[in-house]
Amino acid sequence: MVTLAIEPLTRDAFAPFGDVVETAGMTPLSINQGYAERYNGLASIDVAAEGGQVNISWFVASVRPSPIAIRLMERHPLGSQMFVPLNGADWLVVVCSDPLISSTYRAFAAKGHQGVNYARNCWHHPLLVLEQSSSFLVVDRKGAGDNLEEYWLDETMQLDFGAAAG
Numbered sequence: 561m562v563t564l565a566i567e568p569l570t571r572d573a574f575a576p577f578g579d580v581v582e583t584a585g586m587t588p589l590s591i592n593q594g595y596a597e598r599y600n601g602l603a604s605i606d607v608a609a610e611g612g613q614v615n616i617s618w619f620v621a622s623v624r625p626s627p628i629a630i631r632l633m634e635r636h637p638l639g640s641q642m643f644v645p646l647n648g649a650d651w652l653v654v655v656c657s658d659p660l661i662s663s664t665y666r667a668f669a670a671k672g673h674q675g676v677n678y679a680r681n682c683w684h685h686p687l688l689v690l691e692q693s694s695s696f697l698v699v700d701r702k703g704a705g706d707n708l709e710e711y712w713l714d715e716t717m718q719l720d721f722g723a724a725a726g
């Protein structure tokens with residue numbers, strides 16, 4: 561059984577896979593006569609391929625059976641996909657650069673104030689949450705074309721919550 565250590569989610573660590581949507585390290589603009597701060601440019605939304613349009617949706621996700629087994633990876637060839645948690649609950653992100661090579665898999669512990677934007681064609685596991693009824697704002701692509709490619713792993717991969725890497 562292949563086990564996958566879980567590492568902290570940081571911009572640098574996640575850079576090969578997309579953006580981390582958080583305000584840490586960002587310099588805000590003061591707006592609205594000083595009554596608000598604006599953090600710009602947190603993610604690159606890439607959904608225009610083949611006439612795609614932005615799709616704004618709301619996910620309410622359930623906790624998967626424990627121990628969480630990684631059996632399926634997917635990617636969206638025509639667009640990026642962004643998840644921003646709305647409940648403030650911590651969650652999990654699993655990505656890889658080649659689903660056939662287990663050493664390319666990475667698991668990240670996402671905090672409740674962190675979102676991610678999977679780059680177009682980034683292999684990722686479908687939304688993984690740690691608390692029931694976890695709500696997310698999702699920004700991805702709607703339009704013609706096949707925007708889902710799936711890969712079912714030959715051997716289930718387990719997440720190792722005990723050995724948090726990093």
Ligand SMILES: NC(=O)N[C@@H](O)C(=O)O
Nearest residue numbers: 634641684685686687688
């Ligand atoms: N199916 C769907 O809209 N969501 C997945 O793409 C996912 O990454 O959770």
Ligand code: NI
Nearest residue numbers: 634636641686
């Ligand atoms: Ni997806």
